[in-house]
Amino acid sequence: MNFEALHSAIASPSLKAVAAHWQAARSGTEMPSWQRLKPSQIAQHLSIVWAYRFDRINRQFIGRLAGDRISECFGKNFRGARLQDIHPPHGFEISHAAMSKVALTPAIYLNRGPLFEYMGRVVPGERIMLPLATDGRSCDGVLGASHYQRPAFFGEGAPIQVISDNEVWTALN
Numbered sequence: 001m002n003f004e005a006l007h008s009a010i011a012s013p014s015l016k017a018v019a020a021h022w023q024a025a026r027s028g029t030e031m032p033s034w035q036r037l038k039p040s041q042i043a044q045h046l047s048i049v050w051a052y053r054f055d056r057i058n059r060q061f062i063g064r065l066a067g068d069r070i071s072e073c074f075g076k077n078f079r080g081a082r083l084q085d086i087h088p089p090h091g092f093e094i095s096h097a098a099m100s101k102v103a104l105t106p107a108i109y110l111n112r113g114p115l116f117e118y119m120g121r122v123v124p125g126e127r128i129m130l131p132l133a134t135d136g137r138s139c140d141g142v143l144g145a146s147h148y149q150r151p152a153f154f155g156e157g158a159p160i161q162v163i164s165d166n167e168v169w170t171a172l173n
Helices: 003-009 013-026 039-048 068-074 089-104
Strands: 049-055 060-066 107-118 121-132 141-148 160-162 167-171
Touching (some): 003 013, 003 167, 013 039, 013 141, 039 141, 049 089, 060 068, 089 121, 089 160, 107 141
Antiparallel strands (some): 049 060, 121 141
16 A cells, blocks of 8 residues: 555545645655654644654654643653653553554554543544654654544543554555
């Protein structure tokens, strides 16, 4: 599957916009850099966007930013936080495995269906992960976006359990 086919498979208009912006920012490179992204061009979707820096040596992801809906979901500030400090252990394993594949392959990730479990209830939606590279070639970050309907039972204190059962992977083309 190429980018165009993957883009067509995305149902959420917000995720389509984020993915299209990422694709435009590539501008002849394998992956866009963080600096090539223009938040003003996806301003109406920033609440569902999140990003991590990738430390290749330590295989760690360090939070760069999280939109309001993402921060509310996790109840944590992503900036400067390690992935394992944001997710409970099982969620960390799932997230780290998927983000590592995005960064090390590199590849594009799409998941549609159950996104996470909160207070024993499954919350459906869609999630994308896209690689970033300062030099356009060696991935050093992941840009993501998660679209879901905010559950009425959302509150603070309960951990989010990430679900990634319906992964679709696309190589960069």
